Structure formats: C-alpha cells, structure tokens
Amino acid sequence: xxxxxxxxxxxxxxxxxxxxxxxxxxxxxxxxxxxxxxxxxxxxxxxxxxxxxxxxxxxxxxxxxxxxxxxxxxxxxxxxxxxxxxxxxxxxxxxxxxxxxxxxxxxxxxxxxxxxxxxxxxxxxxxxxxxxxxxxxxxxxxxxxxxxxxxxxxxxxxxxxxxxxxxxxxxxxxxxxxxxxxxxxxxxxxxxxxxxxxxxxxxxxxxxxxxxxxxxxxxxxxxxxxxxxxxxxxxxxxxxxxxxxxxxxxxxxxxxxxxxxx
Amino acid sequence: xxxxxxxxxxxxxxxxxxxxxxxxxxxxxxxxxxxxxxxxxxxxxxxxxxxxxxxxxxxxxxxxxxxxxxxxxxxxxxxxxxxxxxxxxxxxxxxxxxxxxxxxxxxxxxxxxxxxxxxxxxxxxxxxxxxxxxxxxxxxxxxxxxxxxxxxxxxxxxxxxxxxxxxxxxxxxxxxxxxxxxxxxxxxxxxxxxxxxxxxxxxxxxxx
Numbered sequence: 001x002x003x004x005x006x007x008x009x010x011x012x013x014x015x016x017x018x019x020x021x022x023x024x025x026x027x028x029x030x031x032x033x034x035x036x037x038x039x040x041x042x043x044x045x046x047x048x049x050x051x052x053x054x055x056x057x058x059x060x061x062x063x064x065x066x067x068x069x070x071x072x073x074x075x076x077x078x079x080x081x082x083x084x085x086x087x088x089x090x091x092x093x094x095x096x097x098x099x100x101x102x103x104x105x106x107x108x109x110x111x112x113x114x115x116x117x118x119x120x121x122x123x124x125x126x127x128x129x130x131x132x133x134x135x136x137x138x139x140x141x142x143x144x145x146x147x148x149x150x151x152x153x154x155x156x157x158x159x160x161x162x163x164x165x166x167x168x169x170x171x172x173x174x175x176x177x178x179x180x181x182x183x184x185x186x187x188x189x190x191x192x193x194x195x196x197x198x199x200x201x202x203x204x205x206x207x208x209x210x211x212x213x214x215x216x217x218x219x220x221x222x223x224x225x226x227x228x229x230x231x232x233x234x235x236x237x238x239x240x241x242x243x244x245x246x247x248x249x250x251x252x253x254x255x256x257x258x259x260x261x262x
Numbered sequence: 263x264x265x266x267x268x269x270x271x272x273x274x275x276x277x278x279x280x281x282x283x284x285x286x287x288x289x290x291x292x293x294x295x296x297x298x299x300x301x302x303x304x305x306x307x308x309x310x311x312x313x314x315x316x317x318x319x320x321x322x323x324x325x326x327x328x329x330x331x332x333x334x335x336x337x338x339x340x341x342x343x344x345x346x347x348x349x350x351x352x353x354x355x356x357x358x359x360x361x362x363x364x365x366x367x368x369x370x371x372x373x374x375x376x377x378x379x380x381x382x383x384x385x386x387x388x389x390x391x392x393x394x395x396x397x398x399x400x401x402x403x404x405x406x407x408x409x410x411x412x413x414x415x416x417x418x419x420x421x422x423x424x425x426x427x428x429x430x431x432x433x434x435x436x437x438x439x440x441x442x443x444x445x446x447x448x449x450x451x452x453x454x455x456x457x458x459x460x461x462x463x464x465x466x467x468x469x470x
Contacts, residue, residue, distance in 0.1 A: 059375060061371060061374060061375055091379065094377075095377040095378070095379055096377065097377075098374070098375055098376060098377040099376055099377030100377075101375075102375075102376070103372075103375040103376075105368060105371070105372065105375075107368050108368075109366075109368035109369060109371060109372035110372070111369055111372065111373075111387060111391070111468075112366075112369065112391060112468040112469060113390045113391050113393075113394075113465075113467070113468040114468065122376070122386065123376040123377065123378070126378065126382060126386060127376060127377045127378055127382070128377075155467060155468040155470075156468065157468055157469055157470035158470055171376075175376065175377075
C-alpha cells in the first residue's frame, strides 16, 4: 500500500499497452513506458518506428487505438471516437493535461502572428488564467534564460531556427510543465545551430525537469538521459540506463541501429 | 456606400461561420453550406437580388400574416444589405476557407498541444493567422460589393448609379454625370485599395 502511494507521488507519466493504427498500418503495437518525476527519457529508433506517434499519443494529439495512460497519477479517461480510436472522454481533462504537458515540436510551431513575448504569454493567460502582468514578467525571464534577451518583440519568422526552437522551449517552460515532450527538437535545424538548442535542453535536465525526448542525437541522449528507450516496429525493443544501453546493447536490432552512428 | 459596407460586413460574418462550418462542421452543415455556396456563386447576382428580395419580402409578409399583422413595406437599404450580404457571404466563405487551409497545420496543432479548446484556437490562432491569406480576396469582395450596389437600382433604390441616371436623364448631360459617377467609384476604390494594403501589411507582420 505504502509502496503504491510512493509510486503515485513520484510517477509522472505511465503509458500501458498503447496501440495506434492508421488505417491498415499498425504504428504502435502495445508500448509500455513510464517516467518518474525528474526522469529524462530519451526515445531513439529508426524512422517509422513509432517514436513520434507515441509522443503524440501522450498528450492525445493523436488518439491511441487502445491502451491506458496516467499522467501525474491521474488516469486519462477515454471513449471511442467513432473512427476506431480512443478520444479523450473529457475535453476539460485533456485540456488541463495538455496545458501542463508542454510540447516542443520539430518545426517549432511558434505562432507566426505573435511576437516571441506574445507567444510566451498565450497559453498561460488564455488557458491557465495567469494574470497578464505576471505572465509577461515570467515570459521575459524565460526568454532571457534561453538567451533571447534582445528578441522579445521579434516575430518568429525573422529568427534563425535555433532561436525559434529556443523560444519554443521557453514557451513550453512558461506553462510550468509537469513534463516536457520533445519531438525531435533538433532535426529541422542546420548543424551549426543544434548545439545552442541542446545546451538549453541540457540545462533543463540539470535542474531535474521531467522530459521525454525523441531524438536522433545519440551522443546527447547518452549524456543527458536517465534512461534510453529503443523503439523498433512499434514496440519497445530495449531500454536501460545510457551507460549500459550504449556500451552493451543486448538486442541485435539495437546493435545494428547503433552501428549506424559510429 | 452604407449598403455596400453593411453587405460586406454581413458577408464576412456569414463567410466566417460558413468557412468554419465547411471545414470543421458535421456532414449536414457541410452539405448545406456546399449547396449555398454553389448555388449563390453560379446564379447571376442580378437574378439572385430579384429572387431574394421579392421572395424574401413574400416570406416575411407570410410569416407576419400568420400572426395576423398587416403586410409591411420592406426598408430599401436594409433589404439591400441583406440581399447583397447573402451573396457576399457565399464568396467570403470560399475566400476564408482557402485562407484557413493556408495556415500551417503546426500552428493549430501547437494551440491544441497547449490545451486550447476549439473555440479558443479559432479565436486566438486560426482566424488571426489566416488573415494575411484572406485579405487580398476579401478586398476584392469589398470592391465588388461597392459596385454591386448599382444592381440594386432594379429594386428602385436611390443609390449612386440610379441617381446619376435620373440626374443625367433630367438634364440631358449624360457624359458629365456618368463621368462624375465613374470618378466617385474610382476614388472609393482607390481609397479602399490603400486601406487594404495597410491592413495586409499589418496582418503580414509575422511573415518573413
């Protein structure tokens, strides 16, 4: 009893038997994954292995076909969505969960018609109901933190990819997230801009943020993750702490996958 | 001009709901709107104006009759706004629908990912983000609305073209009066273009 209570208070994300089917194609074939608070879980795997889809199922941007999901100890309630998948049963609940599961996208997806600072305060003010003044203070602080001191009033399209992604990370921080979901945050960046974004993510890991990170940056996953998960064909093929995972991969597929990066 | 503005505004409102209904509505809403835009856009404006005006007046009087009231005379300007607005709405629907489709999907997805509901997403993200794509089409519609008011002459409204004809007929100086009327339309269009450009620049502020 005391153990399960202990689990509930330290557990951030718990996904069980997540299946996702797009038409005839089964992308996820029963994925189990959980993260405790403070965990940095790096998900790696080839393209089409289902890692991004899984991430998008965690905040129901994609509706899972079946499975169960617990965020911060709260069970996500589902109902059939009429297309063979599960839709969140309560809009209220899913909005609330989404607002605290901050997502960072591959293509940044900053709102183009708003300045960086306006991007920062959008969700806090309009979704979470934070007073505007307070949100602005916090937004400025976060932009400064990711090194965009002089860009508060710039529009996203006039910034480099690295700057946009750093702003997107600041936007994610602005909702005071329970956990952050990174969907290949550096894949759309020019190589020379990757470092500045990884540095920001590293600093978040150092302060104990809970993160799920889909990435192709093996060296970074090794450095920053507390646990690495290898997706293959819609299932978790192997997982472990980075030290063992990279130096002593068990499955043949993971060995083969990692050999591409050496 | 007042009629044109009213009609355009009404058209915008119809267009906004129409576009959203067409994109996100249920099957019934979609089919209904499809029917509306197809029919309205394929029938000549003049014919539509006559149909909507006379059929509309009949309908209103029939409804009023049910409540035992005497038939009423329909206010010319108001009727003009309704009739032209109804026509404009169909075109607006298509312009706005296209503009919404031009908004990068990721913008809307980000709104959902941060917990915005569908109405909030529409108000805070989709509609402002589609503006830069809609303004060229909408400013066209405004110009058309302005000139279509001339068609209302068939209903006997005293708007610019109608009055010009009367004045020209009375004085026999056709050239002077029609040239003057043409100039007025031209000036109104030029001013509109100027405003539309400024509006577009503002809407495009975030686009590199």
